[in-house]
Amino acid sequence: MRTSIREFATSDWRRFRRSRLAVVGVGVILLFALLAAFAPYIVTDPTQIEMRREQDGQTLRPPFPPNRLNLFGTDQLGRDIFARVVYGLRTSLIVGILVRGISMVAGVLLGLISGFFPRFVDDLIMRITDIMLAFPVILLAMTVTAVLGPGLVTVCVALALVAWPDVARLVRGQAMSIKGQTYVEAARCVGAGSWRILLRHVLPNCMGPIIVAFSMGIPGAIMYEAGLSFFGFGIQPPTPSLGSIISDGRGYITVAPWYPGFPGLVLTILVLSVNLVGDGLIDVMNPRAASGLQNSRSAT
Amino acid sequence: MLGYSVRRLIQIVPILIGLVTVLFALLNILPGDPARMMAGPFADPDVVKTIREEMGFNRPLWVQYLDNLGNLARGEFGRSYQSRRPILRDLIEVFPKTIQLAVAAEVASALIGIWLGVIAAARRNGWADRLIMMIAALNLSFPLFWLALMLQIAFAVFLRLLPPSGYGIGFDRFIILPAFTLALPSLGLLARITRAALLEVMAEDYIRTARAKGLRNALVMRRHMLPNALIPIVSTIGTDFVRLLGGIPIIEVIFAWPGIGKYAYDALVFRDLPALQASVVVLAVSVSLVNLAVDLLYAYINPRIRYV
Numbered sequence: 220m221r222t223s224i225r226e227f228a229t230s231d232w233r234r235f236r237r238s239r240l241a242v243v244g245v246g247v248i249l250l251f252a253l254l255a256a257f258a259p260y261i262v263t264d265p266t267q268i269e270m271r272r273e274q275d276g277q278t279l280r281p282p283f284p285p286n287r288l289n290l291f292g293t294d295q296l297g298r299d300i301f302a303r304v305v306y307g308l309r310t311s312l313i314v315g316i317l318v319r320g321i322s323m324v325a326g327v328l329l330g331l332i333s334g335f336f337p338r339f340v341d342d343l344i345m346r347i348t349d350i351m352l353a354f355p356v357i358l359l360a361m362t363v364t365a366v367l368g369p370g371l372v373t374v375c376v377a378l379a380l381v382a383w384p385d386v387a388r389l390v391r392g393q394a395m396s397i398k399g400q401t402y403v404e405a406a407r408c409v410g411a412g413s414w415r416i417l418l419r420h421v422l423p424n425c426m427g428p429i430i431v432a433f434s435m436g437i438p439g440a441i442m443y444e445a446g447l448s449f450f451g452f453g454i455q456p457p458t459p460s461l462g463s464i465i466s467d468g469r470g471y472i473t474v475a476p477w478y479p480g481f482p483g484l485v486l487t488i489l490v491l492s493v494n495l496v497g498d499g500l501i502d503v504m505n506p507r508a509a510s511g512l513q514n515s516r517s518a519t
Numbered sequence: 520m521l522g523y524s525v526r527r528l529i530q531i532v533p534i535l536i537g538l539v540t541v542l543f544a545l546l547n548i549l550p551g552d553p554a555r556m557m558a559g560p561f562a563d564p565d566v567v568k569t570i571r572e573e574m575g576f577n578r579p580l581w582v583q584y585l586d587n588l589g590n591l592a593r594g595e596f597g598r599s600y601q602s603r604r605p606i607l608r609d610l611i612e613v614f615p616k617t618i619q620l621a622v623a624a625e626v627a628s629a630l631i632g633i634w635l636g637v638i639a640a641a642r643r644n645g646w647a648d649r650l651i652m653m654i655a656a657l658n659l660s661f662p663l664f665w666l667a668l669m670l671q672i673a674f675a676v677f678l679r680l681l682p683p684s685g686y687g688i689g690f691d692r693f694i695i696l697p698a699f700t701l702a703l704p705s706l707g708l709l710a711r712i713t714r715a716a717l718l719e720v721m722a723e724d725y726i727r728t729a730r731a732k733g734l735r736n737a738l739v740m741r742r743h744m745l746p747n748a749l750i751p752i753v754s755t756i757g758t759d760f761v762r763l764l765g766g767i768p769i770i771e772v773i774f775a776w777p778g779i780g781k782y783a784y785d786a787l788v789f790r791d792l793p794a795l796q797a798s799v800v801v802l803a804v805s806v807s808l809v810n811l812a813v814d815l816l817y818a819y820i821n822p823r824i825r826y827v
Contacts (some may be wrong), residue, residue, distance in 0.1 A: 240656075350537035353803040354767050360784055362795075365787065366548050424660060442662050449664050450784075465665055472672050483665035491660035498656070 222499070234503045241499025244492035251489055255309040262302035265459055269297030282475040291481040295459055295471060300464070302480050307461040311441045311489060314375055318440035321379035323433050326386025331417050333387060334394025348384035356381050359441060361452045374453050378440050386432055394423035400424075427504035434497040438490040445486055461486045520818070524811060531807045537590060538803055539796055543584055544793045557600050574600075582782045586660030596797040601789045606797045607780065609818065614801060617767060623698040625760050628705035633752065635706070636713025637740065643718065651710055658707030663766050667773040675721075684775040698772040701766060703760045710757045716748035723747070750821050757813030761806050 236242055242507035254261060272279045281297035283289055291300035333344040351359075397403060398421070406416050447453030448462030456463065461482045468479030547763060554571040571577050575586070590597055596606035639651040675683035687693040720726065721744065727740045772807030775781070779798050786794035 336692050349534050353534050355802050357768050361787055362545050366545050418705055427813055445662050473676055479668055486662050487660050
């Protein structure tokens with residue numbers, strides 16, 4: 220039994236590896252994750268202010284353009300943008316995984332319940348998803364963070380709140396199609412309870428689409444966090460966020476294009492990498508059900 | 520079909536009640552006193568008190584809630600806290616501008632996206648295909664607000680070709696930048712979907728037949744492949760239009776486009792409950808209408824689907 224599982228895993232990996240772009244995506248994400256994890260050992264202090272710099276007998280004022288000391292240049296206070304971007308990546312990655320984690324747990328659970336339990340439970344949950352999906356996402360997320368007060372945790376809560384209905388719908392569809400399978404009937408015949416069937420038979424059989432949905436939802440979460448922070452509804456100043464760095468740099472766009480430019484470029488590369496990995500995963504799992512999920516809601 | 524449409528429209532009503540309820544609850548938890556906001560920071564306490572009584576903010580919450588629902592049911596959006604103008608009149612002014620922007624963006628992305636998808640499919644695995652698919656993946660990964668900034672600086676500040684933001688009457692030069700920014704991600708998505716749909720059709724027997732009888736490639740593409748690949752493309756355009764409406768507040772705020780997204784954003788910043796709820800309701804209704812239209816169109820191009 221064990222060998223067959225391993226064989227499955229290696230054949231999946233082989234199929235995944237065939238798409239070179241997906242492997243590049245994994246590499247970039249690993250690199251970014253390492254940078255973010257070991258940020259204090261790699262970059263200088265992102266809060267270090269430097270209001271003047273002597274160079275070739277001249278006194279320079281910030282924002283300094285990219286140079287030997289500052290790979291991405293500095294902001295108006297002489298703070299190193301590369302350092303701030305690395306710390307911002309930390310926020311982005313945490314938010315992306317946390318939001319997706321929370322919304323997947325909630326969405327999978329509610330989707331399973333909705334697809335498996337009696338009609339009125341299904342109706343109730345589906346009407347709630349209808350309401351959530353009718354909201355313009357960014358406005359709802361902004362309202363929720365305005366209510367809860369901005370900050371890392373509230374941003375995650377707000378984004379998870381807008382993200383779970385998609386997952387619930389997807390998992391519900393899967394659960395409903397699996398419900399009619401003979402092995403479910405067989406399990407019921409030998410006396411397995413609903414929850415046991417759900418967790419032991421239905422859930423493992425919709426894992427493919429769930430994994431794809433997990434990876435496909437991360438870019439949206441990362442972009443929405445950046446978007447919220449850009450508009451001042453997200454992560455607040457002492458915590459660096461790519462969105463708020465870009466927002467700060469907006470006013471210097473003509474004198475220091477590197478200031479809003481580089482953080483956005485890094486954000487784009489991060490999102491692109493996660494998207495490429497998601498595409499690779501779709502090729503491996505090939506669940507047609509999940510393919511529409513990726514971009515239906517990411518709008519930032 | 521008519522019965523189906525009517526039933527779908529009736530289904531929107533409970534969703535709208537849910538939307539209004541959620542918004543009402545959220546905005547009442549929000550810190551900040553609308554009466555004080557209306558009166559201004561240095562207002563006399565008596566003035567604040569008068570406004571509070573005039574607007575009915577001193578009534579119990581459930582009375583305010585039911586009153587609010589009743590007004591909406593009668594089609595009365597009320598007056599904006601911020602401008603004191605009837606919200607309906609504001610909406611009539613801002614909503615068409617949003618539609619204008621969204622339609623312009625969607626048309627642009629459909630034309631360019633399908634065109635790119637056709638080229639990619641025709642030159643499958645060639646360098647053009649790879650390049651187009653790469654651009655498509657990149658377009659889907661741009662954060663809209665950053666893309667907007669970069670395009671602003673490129674076309675308005677450095678090249679001085681287009682105005683950075685604002686609104687001109689009709690389809691002026693002002694619409695180009697926001698519509699293009701909004702269109703870029705959709706364009707990538709449509710190119711991908713078109714390519715995938717075409718490749719699927721390409722394997723069909725009737726394509727081989729068409730080629731075998733000596734039709735030129737361009738003609739096979741136009742007469743046999745595109746029409747048959749249209750179903751996924753049209754449904755993607757529909758869902759994409761909905762996605763576009765979701766991204767529109769961001770674009771409108773950045774480009775100072777006076778549409779409903781910016782209106783809603785301003786309302787949220789000002790804690791203007793009636794204006795915010797009215798714009799959310801209008802946006803939600805338009806999303807539902809677009810969804811319905813897509814489903815009907817779907818049945819029209821695919822005769823195998825019938826709604827009863």
